[in-house]
Each structure stands twice: as structure tokens, then as C-alpha cells.
Amino acid sequence: MDLGKRLRSRGYRVTPQREVIYRVLQENEGKPLSLDDIHSLACEKRPGLGLTTVYRTLDLFRELEVALPVHLHGDSQYYEINEGKHHHHMVCLSCGDVELLEACLIEEIEDIVRDGSDFMITGHCMSLFGYCPDCLERGRGKGSR
Amino acid sequence: MDLGKRLRSRGYRVTPQREVIYRVLQENEGKPLSLDDIHSLACEKRPGLGLTTVYRTLDLFRELEVALPVHLHGDSQYYEINEGKHHHHMVCLSCGDVELLEACLIEEIEDIVRDGSDFMITGHCMSLFGYCPDCLERGRGKGSR
DNA sequence: CTCCTTATTGACAATTATTATCATCTATTA
DNA sequence: TAATAGATGATAATAATTGTCAATAAGGAG
Ligand SMILES: [Zn+2]
Ligand SMILES: [Zn+2]
Ligand SMILES: [Zn+2]
Ligand SMILES: [Zn+2]
Numbered sequence: 592m593d594l595g596k597r598l599r600s601r602g603y604r605v606t607p608q609r610e611v612i613y614r615v616l617q618e619n620e621g622k623p624l625s626l627d628d629i630h631s632l633a634c635e636k637r638p639g640l641g642l643t644t645v646y647r648t649l650d651l652f653r654e655l656e657v658a659l660p661v662h663l664h665g666d667s668q669y670y671e672i673n674e675g676k677h678h679h680h681m682v683c684l685s686c687g688d689v690e691l692l693e694a695c696l697i698e699e700i701e702d703i704v705r706d707g708s709d710f711m712i713t714g715h716c717m718s719l720f721g722y723c724p725d726c727l728e729r730g731r732g733k734g735s736r
Numbered sequence: 737m738d739l740g741k742r743l744r745s746r747g748y749r750v751t752p753q754r755e756v757i758y759r760v761l762q763e764n765e766g767k768p769l770s771l772d773d774i775h776s777l778a779c780e781k782r783p784g785l786g787l788t789t790v791y792r793t794l795d796l797f798r799e800l801e802v803a804l805p806v807h808l809h810g811d812s813q814y815y816e817i818n819e820g821k822h823h824h825h826m827v828c829l830s831c832g833d834v835e836l837l838e839a840c841l842i843e844e845i846e847d848i849v850r851d852g853s854d855f856m857i858t859g860h861c862m863s864l865f866g867y868c869p870d871c872l873e874r875g876r877g878k879g880s881r
Numbered sequence: 882c883t884c885c886t887t888a889t890t891g892a893c894a895a896t897t898a899t900t901a902t903c904a905t906c907t908a909t910t911a
Numbered sequence: 912t913a914a915t916a917g918a919t920g921a922t923a924a925t926a927a928t929t930g931t932c933a934a935t936a937a938g939g940a941g
Contacts, residue, residue, distance in 0.1 A: 604908050604917060626898090641920045646899070662807035662861070666928090681855050690855060694848040696841045700864070703839040709869035710826050710835060716807070717862040719845070724854035749888060749937050771927090786891045791928070811899090811927095 611637045616672035623661040623669035683723035685731040756782045761817035768806040768814035828868035830876040
């Protein structure tokens with residue numbers, strides 16, 4: 592569904608700022624972006640767009656599930672567009688590169704949980720950490736970062 | 737291995753502050769604590785302990801792998817003691833309760849990755865979100881939080 | 882045990898990140 | 912096109928994190 596429908600159907604307005612931020616997320620599908628990343632990229636398309644607006648818009652997008660929060664090691668909160676293509680991430684501890692991982696064993700885990708507790712699982716997140724092929728090749732498999 | 741050895745073997749000193757913070761983590765095994773949580777609890781045992789020291793100590797503990805960072809939804813960074821008992825978490829979206837999940841299918845995922853890429857996995861994190869039995873019983877399965 | 886050396890601490894200041902306020906602007910609808 | 916209410920951006924206010932430095936105290940030598 593397109594952004595306009597998703598916004599209007601909940602009583603929110605379609606604004607250029609929201610469209611720009613949405614486009615930034617769309618163009619970086621699979622690449623988690625920090626708030627500052629989003630702000631910089633959005634400002635390229637619409638100079639002057641305020642950082643406050645980025646905060647507000649991402650809160651909204653998260654509420655509407657237009658964007659999903661992504662947890663990686665490191666301080667910042669990252670965001671990604673939610674295109675319904677469920678996936679996870681592999682983060683290189685040396686260069687910080689983020690690769691996509693489409694595999695997910697959540698059903699198996701849900702089975703395990705169902706047998707052992709009454710917790711109802713509705714979502715999850717997962718990140719794998721390690722070293723990307725490039726860093727391994729360059730002998731940076733144990734480098735800092 | 738005990739804290740003293742872990743510190744001294746790397747040239748760090750054993751201080752009461754570090755011991756107190758370690759004890760706080762130990763007494764809350766399985767329950768992720770935020771920096772403020774840790775600070776409050778540590779201050780009960782040692783009034784006056786500075787927040788700066790908590791920041792510094794947790795950076796150190798993380799480096800020494802005495803503590804592990806835990807990612808949950810929400811802003812704060814959480815920490816947990818690393819007792820070698822690998823586990824994950826289930827977070828209730830209604831009451832915020834965190835339950836332990838000892839199940840982990842990382843080996844299966846590593847197999848999948850090995851077949852599909854050359855990324856070398858050395859660690860991972862995972863959290864499941866949903867509703868705890870209490871909240872389900874109270875009909876708060878779709879409540880806010 | 883006492884004295885040195887130097888890592889560590891805590892108070893404070895400086896930065897940085899996030900949230901609140903409010904006048905102005907503008908998307909929507911009639 | 913005009914009216915209305917939501918949204919934006921500038922600014923201020925808070926909160927979170929990091930840096931500085933004099934005072935303290937842990938660990939090692941004697
Ligand atoms: Zn790499
Ligand atoms: Zn998954
Ligand atoms: Zn609950
Ligand atoms: Zn695991």
C-alpha cells in the first residue's frame with residue numbers, strides 16, 4: 592500500500608516532508624539508517640527539513656509500521672522501511688558493513704516457546720555479528736571497531 | 737572465573753565500585769538493567785557512587801565480556817552479566833516484563849549462512865516481543881505500553 | 882607494613898541527543 | 912476559495928553522554 596493511503600486512512604496528512612523521508616527509507620531498503628543518516632539524506636532532497644520533523648516522522652512511521660526499528664550494536668537507533676519482506680541482519684565487527692539475512696527460524700522458536708510457556712509471540716528481532724568476507728580476506732577478522 | 741582475576745589479568749585494578757556493580761549484575765542475572773537501574777542499585781550498596789563510573793565500568797565490562805549489551809525495544813541500552821549461560825529474551829509489549837528464553841537455533845542459522853555467504857558469525861542477539869501470560873489473562877493482549 | 886606509582890574515581894563542565902513549546906504554515910474538506 | 916486543524920521549523924528546555932582534572936586509593940617494590 593502506498594504512503595498516502597496509509598497516512599490518510601488513519602487521519603494523518605500527507606506532507607512533502609513525510610514523502611521525502613519515506614523515499615529515503617525506500618531507497619535504502621535493507622540498509623538500516625540512523626536518525627542523522629535519514630536527516631542528511633532527506634535534506635539533500637529538501638533542504639531545511641528540520642531534525643525535529645525527522646524524529647516526529649519516525650515515531651509516526653513506527654506507529655503505522657511504515658518503518659521498523661532495527662537494533663544493532665552501537666548507540667544509535669536505526670530504522671528501516673517495512674516492505675513486508677521480513678529479514679534480519681549480519682553486522683561486520685570490523686568495517687561495520689550490514690548484510691541482509693533472509694533466513695529466519697522464528698517458527699521453530701515459536702514451537703519451542705509454545706511448549707514451554709504461555710507467552711504469545713507477535714514479533715522479534717535478531718542480528719548476527721561477525722566478519723564480512725572482505726574483512727576476512729584482508730586479515731581484519733580480529734580487528735577493532 | 738571471578739572478577740578479580742578477569743580484571744587483574746588484563747592490567748585493570750579491582751575497586752569497590754567495580755565489585756559493587758558486578759554484584760548488582762550478578763544479583764539480576766537474566767534481568768536486563770539500564771544504566772540508571774544499575775546506578776540506583778549500586779548506590780544502595782555504596783552511596784555516592786558516580787554515574788560516570790557506571791558508564792565507564794560498563795564500557796570496561798563489555799570490553800572484558802564480563803557484561804553483555806542487550807537490545808530491547810525502547811530507547812535505553814540494557815546490560816546483563818555474562819555467566820556463559822547463553823540465552824535470549826521475550827519482552828511483554830503490555831507490561832514490559834522480560835522473560836528468559838533459553839532456546840537458541842543459532843547453529844541452524846549458521847548452517848544456512850555458511851551455505852549462502854562467506855560471512856563469519858561470531859555472535860548474535862535476538863529478542864522476541866509479544867504478551868506475557870499475565871497480560872493475556874487480563875485481556876491486555878493488545879494494550880499500549 | 883610503608884612508600885611509590887599510576888589507574889581510578891567523582892565533581893564539574895562541556896557536548897550531544899531528545900523532547901517540549903509555539904507562532905506560522907499548509908493539507909484537507911466543504 | 913475559505914475555514915479548520917494538523918504539521919512544520921525555530922527555539923528553548925531537558926536529558927543523556929562524554930571530557931577534564933584534582934584527589935584518592937590499588938597494587939607492587941622494598
Ligand atoms: Zn567487514
Ligand atoms: Zn525473523
Ligand atoms: Zn505483560
Ligand atoms: Zn542464541
